[in-house]
Amino acid sequence: MDIVELSLKQLHNELKAGNLTVSDIVGAYKNNFDKTENKIKAFIHTDWDEIEKKAQELTPDKIKNSNSVLQGVPVGIKDVLMTHGVQTTAGSKILEGYKATYTATAVQKLFDAGALMVGKNNCDEFAMGGSTENSGFFPTHNPYDLSRVPGGSSGGSATAVATRQVVFSIGSDTGGSIRQPASFCGVVGLKPTYGRVSRFGLIAMASSLDSVGPITKSVEDAAYVLEAIVGHDSYDSTTTDSKPEKYTDAIDRSVKGMKIGVPKQIDLASLSSEVQEQFQQSIDWLKDSGVEVVEIDLQHLKDALAVYYVIMPAEVSSNMAKFDGIRFGQTADKADDLLSFYMKTRGEYLGAEVKRRIMMGTYVLSSGYMDEYYVKAQKVRRIIANEVKQAFGDVDAFFLPTTPTPAFEIGEKTMNPIDMYLSDIYTVIANIVGIPGISVPSGMIGELPFGVQFLGKHFDEATILALANVIEKKRGNLPQPKILSNL
Amino acid sequence: MTIYILFLLLLAILSEFCYNYTMSITNEQLEHLAILSRLELKDEEKTQFQDQLSDILDFVDQLQNINTETVEPMHHITGLETVWREDVVQEFGDREELLDSAPERQGDYIKTKPIF
Structure with missing residues (x-):
């Protein structure tokens, strides 16, 4: 049996049956890590010694009585989430060496369920990118x-x-940051409804748009992780009282009779023929399963990106103000007074994209421009929210590609920020209106994976999990990443 | 003749108006933004950001084409309203650890540069 291909449920069963120990599991994943990490660099910080120690303490006796599917499972945590006593940088030099003073609620829930942290996953600085x-x-x-x-x-x-360096990871999604990389890497990425999962301990990027969610190798695994991390949190007053469902039951729910809407505005014809083919194949799979597929009109879908690039920087400029070199983080060497200290510290340690967004936010919130940009964007946000609500009066979920293309080349989009922003065109709408979204791999385009996306009604993760499950079952196995098959 | 001059004047005023509307961020605006944002920028950064920010602003300007006359701004997306709790002090975290995160600490104080 290939340990690293086992699902959470299978791992749990093998552990309880005594066929595998936690050390076996950690060892198998570490094996992949050792062979691949120097080439892919998925982690900023790891501590395999610590996890191996914990694995040895989780003896078969202890496991036998465990009911948690996450017990003994090695996981990654995106470095924007606080992990007590462990370096947390948010991918930024300004927090290099900073050890978190508490653990994020969603992460603590995973630890309470027995998951073992391998380390902190690399990310765009402060999740911007x-x-x-x-x-x-x-x-x-x-x-x-x-x-x-x-x-x-x-x-x-x-x-x-x-x-397969970890069984799953927890990421954050403000404009597509869980779903888009999931599509590019051939894995499942779930952005829950805003308020489903506590943001306490998530280093904030844009507080009305941020979301914490799982990245997993299957829809079933995503359901298990979601179950573990949802819940009202007194430390995050934007979390919901709305009761979560048993998502692991929901994924097997029949989709017969469900109705999904493909927004006219995604302009499929402008995408490559391979993308169109793949998307059409997914539609056929859904129809075969009894799903009705219709076209819907989201007139302002494309404006969601402009709304995002006004509201998000505005909130970023506010959230980034805490990085002042006074209470934590790196500091500038020479500064005589407070103002120049702030300016030098932030100037030296923050990256270009972060600076751009802070300044953009400062601009759209500044006197004389706030009405024209920020308030205007908040109004268009309401228009989009109303359109989405109306469309959901007719369909159970929206269906569209996650990204316009598969993964692009390193360096290809770094010259012009807007080129990079356009890769979010199908994902930001979920964050703007707060609805849940899931990306599931639909197949390969050449040698690259490609994902399709379901967006659901507020708090209806169950429906999009069930639909994503259909795609996964029809698709079958994806080829291994080249870096693993070349080992 | 006067009408001709008035016409030229009108064109001059209009073009001035239009020029301002499509003008990229000026040097002064960028300097001002950098100070408001508390960011010290290198010269190359200033030029680069001036161009890039102007492009981004051009991009979001498409919002101006949307009629929002009768629309209220949307602040909260899931309908939640003010969440209340009892005004009771709760212990949180390790005080020493929190104070120790500060780059410059003196006893129970965190040190900063002089403000004046």
């Missing part, structure tokens, strides 16, 4: 083609899962 090229430390490489990006900002997380 679509390729992980903005990491303050190094880029991560796509395991299917090392010359390509893994996507971003949760690129390290998606890569680590695809390369």
Whole structure:
């Protein structure tokens, strides 16, 4: 049996049956890590000694009585999430060496369920980017083609899962940062409804758009992880009281009779013929399963990107103000007064994209421009929200590609920021209106994986999990990433 | 003749107006933004960001074409309203650890540069 291909449920069964020990599992994943990490660089920080020690303590006796599917499972955590006592950098030099003083709620829930942390996954700096090229430390490489990006900002997380260095990872999604890298790396990425999962301990990027969610190798695994991390949290007053469902039951729900809407505005004809073919094949699979597929009208779908690039920088400029070199983080060497200290510290340690977004946010919130940009964007946000609500009166979920193309090359989109922003065109709408979304691999385009996306009603993760499960079952196995098959 | 001059004047005013509307961010605006953002920028960064920010602003300007006359701004997306709790002090975290995160600490104080 190939340990690294076992699902969470299978691992749990093998552990309880005594066929595998936790050390066996950790060893198998470490084996992949040792053979691949120097080429893909999915992690900023790892501590295999610590995890191996914990694995040895989890003896078969202890496991026998465990009911948690996550017990003994090695996982990655995106470095924007706080992990007490462990370096947490958010992918930025300004936090190099910073040890988190508490653990994020979603992460703590995983630890309470018995998951073991391998380390902190690489990401775009402060989650700002679509390729992980903005990491303050190094880029991560796509395991299917090392010359390509893994996507971003949760690129390290998606890569680590695809390369079987970890069973799953937890990432964050503000404009598509879980779903897009999942599509580029051939894994499942789930962005829950805003408020489903606590953001406490997530280093905030844009507080009305941020979401924490799982990146896994299967839809079933995503359901298990979601079950573990959802819940109201008194430390995050934007979390919901709405009761979560048993998502692992929901994935097997029959989709017969469900109705999904493909937005007219995605302009499929403008995409490559391979993408169109693949998308059409997914539609056929859904129809075969009894799903009705219709076209819907989301008139302002494309405007969601402009709304995002006004509201998000505005919130970023506010959230980034805490990095002032006073209470934590790196500091500038020479500064005589407070103002120049702030300016030198932030100027020296923050990366270009972060600076651009802070300034953009400052601009759209500044006196004289706030009405024209920020308030305007908030109004268009409401228009989009109303359109989405109306469309959901007719369909159970939206269906569209996750990204316009498979993974692009490293360096290809770094010259012009807008080129990079356009890769979010199908994902940002979910964050703008707060609905859940899932990317599931639909197949390969050449040697690169490609993902399709379901967007659901608020708090209806169950429906999109069930639909994604259909795609996964019809698709069958994806080829291994080249970096693994070349071993 | 006067009409001709008035016409030229009108054109001059209009073109001035249009020029301002499509003008990229000026040097002064960028300097001002950098200070407001508390970011010290190198010269290359200033030029680069001036261009890039102008491009981004051009991109989001498409929002101006949308009619929002009767629309209220949307602040919260899932309908949640003010969440209340009892005003009771709760212990959180390790005080020493929190204070120790500060780059410059003196006893129970965190040190900063002089403000004046």
